[in-house]
Amino acid sequence: MLITNARLPKHDGLWDISIEGTRISSISESSSQTPRDPQVGDENTPSPQVEFSGERIDAAGRLVAPQFIEAHVHLDYANTNGIPRPNHSGTLFEAIEIWGERKDGGLHKQETIYNNAKQAALSAMSHGVGYIRTHVDVTDPTFAGLDALVQLREDLKDQVYIELVAFPQNGMYAYEGGAALVEQALERGASVVGGIPHLEPTRELGVQSVKHAFDLAEKFGARVDIHCDEIDDPQSRFVEVMAAETTQRSMQEHANVSHAVAMSYYNPGYMQRLLPKLRESQVTFAVCPNENLHLQGRGWQNPVPRGVAPVRELTEQMIPVAFCQDSMADPFYPLGNGDLMRIVDTGLHVSHMLTPQHMDSCLDFITTNPAYNLGITDHYGIEPGKDASLVIIDAATQQEVLRQGSTIVYSMHKGREIFRAKPAEVTWA
Structure with missing residues (x-):
């Protein structure tokens, strides 16, 4: 050819x-x-x-x-918007409630998840995506979502690369047996360890969940990708825990921070201390500007915060940042079709990065940068x-x-x- x-x-x-x-x-x-x-x-x-x-x-x-890289999406949630009910508040917390109702209400079926996820994957592929990292909710003892996506990964393996993150949507410790389910998911077909420390019952349990994620990564030889500080709270600082664990365990280039919206609220003094630690740890970032613009800042008085991680500051520190879809028509975000150029457009706007320098390298956010997130730079x-x-x-x-x-x-x-x-x-x- x-x-x-x-x-x-x-x-x-x-x-x-x-x-x-x-x-x-x-x-x-x-x-x-x-x-x-x-x-x-x-x-x-x-x-x-x-x-x-x-x-x-x-x-x-x-x-x-x-080919474009979708470094953060939830294929098991795809095409579920409005079922069993719409998210009228538009908040992250109501979305989690609705997702729980779906699981508890008998709607969380492997065949349905497979069909919805395949439709979403094909839509992304039609927009040039060839690599997908999808989180899959494993706080479900039936593992319906995981089994569906393991099958999808196999069925599409010649057309698209798919890797699965064992994601405890309801928490490792907030959900009874959540930590054990994450480990079982890694034994069952997931290859990346997930987490969500800011939704654990206490700060201490959040830190413990991050440490446990790294323990599992070392045990299974896996990478780490944690939903980190996706909350409008400047005191949510699990990103520093991730950086410390990555450095102390010599796991540089093996850990990804997803969302990190609380970073947009951090004061300048703390950021000056944090950014060098992030650079030293060689963590990567997956930022979802469209979805977090939709979810964050709810209930705030004007000026409403944007709630998107400080992409420009991270990029200036040579920290790889990927722009990602996150959701495709689910309780968390009612839109999304896998077109990553739409995400890049929004991400550059909200990050004040419409300079010639940034526009001339805009594809980096969906190609070379997320290649570091997935650890595929040697063959990509x-x-x-x-x-x-x-x-x-x-x-x-x-x-x-x-x-x-x-x-x-x-x-x-x-x-x-x-x-x-x-x-x-x-x-x-």
Whole structure:
């Protein structure tokens, strides 16, 4: 397979990408420039058509990027919005109540979860996603959600990479037997240890839950991904516990902080002390701007806080930050279709990052950054020897992708074509 006349993120000119089997074999400068219609626009505008001819694809000056990474989503919750009832308050706490009612009310069935999750996964894949880290609620002795997603992971393994986080939605200690269920989930098919310390009964039990998550990670050789400080409370500071545990156990690059919305409330003095510790620990962050803008700040008087982690400050410290969907039509968030460019758009807006520098690297938040979250940097990216998992985007630059919300016209996962699509055409009268 040969992809010609491709533009690459942060590289000038046009490039040819050779693919052998499941991997990229070589990348070289294109021998010819892509013909252009002078009426289309300037030299940064791709030609009208991507051409497919056997084992050859002419990208026609379009951007080729690694397949997108969804680093934080809940596929087992997908497509459950309004069932058994809507979330009228829009709060995180009512969403958790509704989810509990769903589990207790006989609606939490493995077949239903599988079908809903598959629909959500395919929707994300249609927007260029090739890698998914999904949390799955294991505070359920039936393990209906976990078993459904283990089956989905197997069924879609040739089309998308899926890894499962053993997530105790109701707490390791707030829910009777929660810690044991997390361990059982790791034995049953999950590969990442989750947690939710800010919802444990006390600060002390929250700290204990973080430590126990790291204990399990060491026992199973797993990574850690904890829902951390997702609460409008400046005193919720479990992120410092995560950083300390990561450093003390020499688990750098193996722990991810999800949400961290309380960081947006921390005072400058504490942040000055915290940021170097985060950088030293090499934790990564998964930030969900759309969902946390929706959930946070409820009940506050003006000015209403944004409740989104300080992405710009983290990025300036060279800490990898991923932008993530989180939910797809569930009690926590009624929207979401897996289009990560919508999330990037919101994330850059709310983080005051619409500078040329940030817009020219906007895809980092859904490609190279979350590759660190998942620990796949050794085989991910547009480089010789790495997996041929890539997308062709109907745009010539990252700024254009951001501004236009451009279509994915081709997606490949480990050398296998996933889909091809045509951009919408408008015929003016």
